[in-house]
Amino acid sequence: MILIPPFIAFFVAAALVLLLRGWPRALLTILVPLVSLANLWGTPAGEYATVSLMQFELVFFSVDRLSLLFGYLFHVAAMIAVIYSLHVRDTLQQAASLLYAGSALGAVFAGDLLTLFIFWELLALTSVFLVWARRSAASYGAGLRYLIMHILSGLLLLVGIVIYSRTDPSLTLGPIGLESGAAGWLMFIAFGIKCAFPFFHSWLTDAYPESTPTGTVFLSAFTTKVAVYALARTFPGTELLVYIGAAMACFPIFYAVIENDLRRVLAYSLINQLGFMVVGIGIGTALAINGAVAHAFNDVIFKGLLFMSMGAVLHVTGKINGSELGGLYKTMPKTTVLCIIGAASISAFPLFSGFVSKSMVMSAALQNGYDWVWLILLFASAGVFHHAGIKIPYFAFFAHDSGIRAQEPPRNMLLAMTIAAALCLLVGIYPQALYQLLPYEVAYTPYDTTHVLTQLQLLFFSALAFVWLNLRRLYPPELPSVNLDVDWFYRRLFPSAGSRIGGGILRLDSRLRAAARSGASSLVDAVSSHHKPEGLLARNWLTGSMVAGVVLLLGFYLLLGFAL
């Protein structure tokens, strides 16, 4: 075991990717997460790789149970996503995705706030290239908006850190809480932006579906989970998070039901799953934090699996809108089955991974007296099955026959999906494998009769609602459309208001100029009218009248002379 921060291996590999081509590059990108994970496995808790910078002590490799679990998770996610994207011949994407995975690892092993900030910014800078890698006008715009939001988050974090450093100059990464005033709030909002809190969430649903089929798999794994990790570190037990989390679990499912782009549906359901984690962090008991972290682990795998299956559909058909797909099970049975495993996992069916982690958070909510939050989470669980569990596989692979007879995706995609599906089942069937890695001791048994029965009842009757609505033709059909979300404010309202105001200023300016110009020209006219021939000042004067004038003037002087 070599005690170096894992991000170094990923950054070096990203540099090597630029030099290598073909199978050596493929081998390198697979080996890096594998070897790095083997090296990381069982690293004893402690702080390594500290660097002194001015009066600050930067800790690049701070290991405890929480950071170690996220470290393992990100290695596994990177490995799956790398295998999934082996067929891609795009140096930009391959280098950016390794840098991105490395930045995420750097962030979770950061021991102090400054180091966290460095990787926080690197996450934004490296991931935006995965959005831009689609190389379309839409992805360019979405990438810019994504970058602006994340740079904003980084700025808030930096200002928060600067203020915080006056009370705690060591900048250790630990519980901060909102009681610490402005610093706490700034960091809270900074984490909130990356964690897709309501009203800050639309960068996610805007940018993720615009990325490449492979890029989205990377994106879905890292950024938001780093934010969950940061919140778990710095704001555990902050009650506000319970309500924010409940809102996050609830509102995206409505959007997911009417959204046509199936990867955007998954992006909404990603926020919904984050809601469960945020509630867990907000409750802050050992069970709740364990639940939040376990759910983060499972979510990366099953959400990755769902994004991979939809990426595969996009890859082979070139289409991703529910209105254009359907009937793909006929020629893509393997992808269909893998997608259904992901859907069952996110819906928390017994024996699948979501079942063993989601209920920890819900149990904790009940135990701590958050009855209404529990009801909302229960509604969200039913809703997630409805839109992610049924809608995604149904509209892509079943529903009406779109006539598309696409073949299965490349073998590396299927392999990556199979690994993810196997992990979903492994954790679902043998939850101890995950539980023993959790930050606190686990005394929770997911498999008892009541839990299995009630969960199955909830899910089957949600499905019954879907069947009933579909048979009665009440279910909203998939329509090619855009649904307005918070991004409307900065994509439509502000720009059009800006162009109105700008246009108004321009018009006012041109009116003022015109008025000034006409004023000046009338002045010139007036002056010149006196000077032109027959004008007052250009007339011929008689000598006699001039003399009379002089006499008058002299007479006036004389008067003055007598008077004074």
Next chain:
Amino acid sequence: MKHKDNYLFDNPKNVQRLLRVFYFCCAVLVGLELVVHRHTEHAWEGLFGFYPLYGFVGCVVLVVVAKWMRVLLMRPEDYYQASTDDADKDNANQRAVDVEQGRAQP
């Protein structure tokens, strides 16, 4: 397509069969509640049929509200592209008017 009726769900009978199995499962799950003793943590949980009812009603409400949201929020697919074009067009038109009226340089 040539392979009509070759695939599993092209035959309506298979869909019917699947649905019947599904309805049966639903019925069994509600029935089990009478047999199995459940230990509940919350008063509402203990009510008979709480979970099935909550799941069903919750999802119907979800879909109804979402359909209603569509009225408010749905826009054509090229909404955002059109918006920038429109803004450009608006500016261009305004400029043409300005030039015509001698308020701006052409």
